[in-house]
Amino acid sequence: MEAKWPEGLKKTKQRTDVYEVLLGAEAPMSAVDIFKKVPDYALSTIYRILASFEKYDMVIKSNLPGEDNSVYELNRGGHTHYAMCLKCHELVPLKKCPFEHVDIQTEENDFEITSHKIEIYGYCSKCK
Amino acid sequence: MEAKWPEGLKKTKQRTDVYEVLLGAEAPMSAVDIFKKVPDYALSTIYRILASFEKYDMVIKSNLPGEDNSVYELNRGGHTHYAMCLKCHELVPLKKCPFEHVDIQTEENDFEITSHKIEIYGYCSKCK
């Protein structure tokens, strides 16, 4: 309900509702998923809201392959990765970031790494 | 020119030419990138060829965020990951897979991992 709201991001009914939806989600959602939860708002508005949230680092946008759309999740600080079931497409969170104690080396030895994304695939307990 | 060709994949001028293009590429290419190299073939044919290559595990299809298209690279066996420069979008290969000696644990403890993708972001030597 009440939560930190970025300075400079105007509060509107649409934005707070979309924020609520993301707060209640336990897996990343697509724009259309969100749209279905708040069908009174225009889909293009959902996209614009998500873009504004992304600009303020409130959400993380990901593109899961196999799917042709983007999904969004609230940026809750400590970053989370997911494993995706190739059969039912369920997303299962990883216990911890596998890169925690790994150092990554590029061919170009001057590359400054700022962030990463990980996609894990396989079969969930129900599907295998 | 002569290289292993999967059993059951019919050899056509279009397919071998697309294969050549991918062989000569040192970074993943989009369908349109490839199309520009072989402009006599229909773009839809390029897509279908890439889909057939993917089915035979000859290419790896990836979706780089920020870009709204997919890119394809030849599957050369030992898998490679890339770091992407957030400024110039150059792709720099990693020296080795960071997951080589890491075990990944999901919340659901029965998840069977079969593969992974990694996306590293940052700034290349030229851009930072």
Add this chain to the structure above:
DNA sequence: AATGCAATTGCGAACTATTCGCATTTAAAA
């Protein structure tokens, strides 16, 4: 509480990457 204005929204049209349908061509098996 009323005013002003920039930011946001709704609506539909536009755009882009990708896929599909179908008639024609072609690889390669017989």
Add this chain to the structure above:
DNA sequence: TTTTAAATGCGAATAGTTCGCAATTGCATT
């Protein structure tokens, strides 16, 4: 060489996302 399933070219269709613009709304200032 004949045959036949698979591949291609072409344009149209689709899906996700973005854009333009007029109408609305948040919120700072009176």
